[in-house]
Amino acid sequence: MPEFDPFSTSPVLLGGENRSGTTLLSVVLDSHPDLVVGPEIDFLEPPDLGPHILRSVDMLAARPTAKSGIDSFWFDVDPFWYDGVHFVVQCRRSGLDFDAMRTLVAKVMAELSSDVVSFAERCKLINEIGEFRRACTGARPWGLKLQRKITEVDDYARLWPRAHFVHIVRDGRDLAASHLKTVPDWGYRTVAEAARGWLEVVCRPHRVAPPDRYLEVRYEDLVSSPRSTLTQILDHLGLPWDEAVLRHAEHEHALFERPYGHPAAESAGKPLHPGRLGRYNQDLTRAQIAEFERIAGGELARLGYL
Template sequence: MPSDRPIFILGCPRSGTTMLQLMMHAHPRIAIPPETRFVTAAYQRRLRFGDLNDPARRRELADWIVGRRQSRFHELKLDAAKVTEEIVEGPPTLGSALGIVLRAYAARFGKPRWGDKRPAYFQSVDALLRLFPDAQFVHLIRDGRDCVASLKEMPWYDGSVYDAVSVWAEAIDFARYGAPGLPAGSYYELRYEDLTRDPETELRGLCAFLGEEFDPAVCEPSRMARVVPSWKSWHERTRGEVTTARSGSWKERLTRQEIALCESVLADRLKAYGYEPGGAPGAGRLQILAYEHTAARRRLARLKRVTADRLVRLREPNPPAALLTEGQVALAGGTRPRHEPPVPVT
């Protein structure tokens, strides 16, 4: 039986997740939208929406999703009124409401499988599993030095080089220590360098993990680049052919001090994923201390988020899990809701 499990793409920012999103979106059965901003935001605010057994509360939630510009719902090019009614008439859970939006995006392209892409999702896998308990996660990993170099050049990035190094370390630590504890069949990782060097081999493996037939279209993500909002100028390279040209470009894009920092504090992680050191001298003591201070600050912020979430769970008026797919319904011990909107054929 064809899979209907939702798919989530994650990884350190600037690791190639947009390219992978377009590759998956090119598959005839899968639709992954440009980065949205409503899934984790809604989860964090779930107490505000109240008891979703009340249709009026579901309407308030729907209005928040479709009307909040930060959610980027407008970039999905969906009928807001229609999506709102589907949420109001749908299962009374937060995951169902959010999944209905993603499902509607897939239906726009006549595809049955839906999901989302956001690099920072590696920080929220626990929450995503509570919302979508049958989810499959695809983690794209890239040389941390290239990620740091690319992050520094982004117009939207306002962090320090120490933050950039820290976020890559956090993504790798999730892969090494968090992912092994996920449900069987729910996690898959691949390297950017392998994906760009041999897209077909890597994507055949990914499709097998997802339970999908390989389709050659996934090797040509540039054909799908039109779905990326034009204002995201930093994704311009997705409009061209898949290339290895950017792999290893950190050698020209990072300073000697930055290379020394990366190779000093990320050495074990780089080695674990097959990234060879560049032979830089060790980072200075002040650099190491600055990095450790940044990493500690980020760990504390993460601990506060986790603690706050645990407290919110004690006050949840409804279980958050979606009831839209076969797996979700089976895990809930129920039956599939009857009001399933048809998937249009385009």
């Protein structure tokens, strides 16, 4: 398979920095009757993705806790299998069962005569998963969170020439406060680290994405003016307005049924509300705010935060 063999499908690919509202946006859009949008699936690791997934499915399916809804049943795996197990858990959060994962992975491996190694092969598997979920639900397009991988939006746009991208951004100072105050050990530990990480995600995509297929929205607008913001997003995706997107917390979502420790599942299940916008004013010191603005002030200004 050529490295950039394009797919004919039309996915909705969401992205953003961690703690920017990507999970909330995915659940809100998943409420639309014409859309099926799942949480993130990390598919760039391990080197031989196909065999890792198949082995991980077998390991998890054999555990007594696999069907009990215990969120932590996958945390004590051998580190060698962690990436494969993580992939399987993320697929479970999207609503796929073990048999479906086995079938889809085996199908892609057979078609490619490969262990699903290259970037394009990995995206081929994601495309198959998305199309399977679309067929199961009767949706028109399927969607998925790219999360921070939105930084490589041009690579995904070449593989999916009919994909549409929605990049949700959040005031980086609030994001820094969220990481420093509420995020476990995987989050940023200093304001400088948060500022540089935030810049990595917000600087590049808008410059390299196909402009007619890329939309940048602010988290603050989503929670403060949901109707107008979601109208803008649905117009971008070519989908009609539906009131269901304003009532996402009232609908069933695979992520709510199978959170498996997802850090944003609980908060994403609440109705849209402004919450603690501008929390950095209380949670960060003046020196920390000044440090963030010194590092990332240009992008804060471009996005309307300064």
